[in-house]
Amino acid sequence: MATFVLTHGGGMGGWVWKFVRPLLRDAGHDVFTPTFTGFGERIHLLSRDVDNATHVTDIVNVLECEDISDCMMVGHSYAGTVLPGVNAAAGARVRRYVYLDGLIPRQGESIAESLIVGAEAKQSAHQRLVGAVSFTGTRKGAVQLKDSALRSPTYESPREQSEPACTGCVRGGGTDHHRANYVQQ
Secondary structure, eight states, rough: OEEEEEEEEEEEOGGTTTHHHHHHHHHHHHOOOOOOOTTGGGGGGGGGGGGGHHHHHHHHHHHTTOOOOSEEEEEEGGGTTTTTHHHHHHHGGEEEEEEESOOOOOTTOHHHHHHHHHHHHHHHHHHHHHTTTOSSSSSTTTTTEOOOGGGGGGGGOOOGGGSSSSSSHHHTOOHHHHHHHHHHO
């Protein structure tokens, strides 16, 4: 079985994985859910000295102190910025990195800059979508997507990808189960 190290996003803590931990453990996996310094139950350690490098050290220390090797390292949201530092410091202990809606700054880009770029990309996508909608007039509030919206250069539907994104897409149910990943309900 595998060993998972699940790292949390900003404003969270290891507790965020409380529903995932038992599922993985019941399947026979080892699971570690450390909390970054200054987050969650470690909020009392927050200071001006705590930064991304501190969080890298947090995870590297867990890998070393627990003697974890050949693990699956999952980074959610903000933790995506921590994983490259973990790779540089202890990459030999990690078999695979998984970015779960992870923030991935470009080299030399600050976390704040990557958040702005991400927000601008979302705004641009929103503007393209708004431009692709026309009111049909058949029902009050009814809208219809123009064909160009379905062929955006920045989006491939799961059925157009060379490899399916998930088994749901292979089954042909590719819209509803993906919607939950992108739309707050």
